[in-house]
Amino acid sequence: MSETGTRTTDPGRRRPARERLLAAAARRFYADGVTATGIDTITTEAGVAKMSLYNNFSSKSDLVRAYLDARHEEWLALYSSRLAQAQNPRDGVLAAFDAYADHAAFAYERGFRGCGLLNAAAELPAGDEGRSVVRRHKEEVERLIAGHLEELLPDRPDDVRTTAEHLSFLLEGAMARAGLEGDDNRLRHARAMAAALLDRL
Numbered sequence: 001m002s003e004t005g006t007r008t009t010d011p012g013r014r015r016p017a018r019e020r021l022l023a024a025a026a027r028r029f030y031a032d033g034v035t036a037t038g039i040d041t042i043t044t045e046a047g048v049a050k051m052s053l054y055n056n057f058s059s060k061s062d063l064v065r066a067y068l069d070a071r072h073e074e075w076l077a078l079y080s081s082r083l084a085q086a087q088n089p090r091d092g093v094l095a096a097f098d099a100y101a102d103h104a105a106f107a108y109e110r111g112f113r114g115c116g117l118l119n120a121a122a123e124l125p126a127g128d129e130g131r132s133v134v135r136r137h138k139e140e141v142e143r144l145i146a147g148h149l150e151e152l153l154p155d156r157p158d159d160v161r162t163t164a165e166h167l168s169f170l171l172e173g174a175m176a177r178a179g180l181e182g183d184d185n186r187l188r189h190a191r192a193m194a195a196a197l198l199d200r201l
Helices: 017-032 039-046 050-056 060-083 089-104 116-123 129-152 157-181 185-200
Strands: none
Touching: 017 039, 017 050, 017 060, 017 116, 039 050, 060 089, 060 116, 060 129, 089 129, 089 157, 089 185, 116 129, 116 157, 129 157, 157 185
């Protein structure tokens, strides 16, 4: 696994330019920020010519959106892996917390800095499509949690909605604090709090 969780390929086989550019962008955007990372930095790290970048992405903004989409897919893969181990809907809810903790455990170049999606969104202007990508990711996480809660509380739709929102706020708050503190302690505490809440339903 790479620091962003992307599986590395056989070193004897050169990856396509688009894949190398995305991997380089993922490292630099997460470690240094979107605004501070220039095109030249990405192409140099990826080992490709600048023209190769524009052959694959129409602009830096296009590359940023591709990076955000890749982070979303990466999280979904972690969640799916955790969900495959779930024994019941309660475990399904907790799989979302575990997937975020798994992200925090990657060997990032400059340490764990919190949610890469929210970090990027904070740098993007209002109305930027990248912010919509991040919003859709967060909404999907809440919908996934709600889906498991619907199985737990089949006749309590109001409780499902409010509990899903409660748990998503707990998860996001823990992720923000974990990013500031540079480790997964807050995420582990949030998971325990979520488990206790689920047991009281």
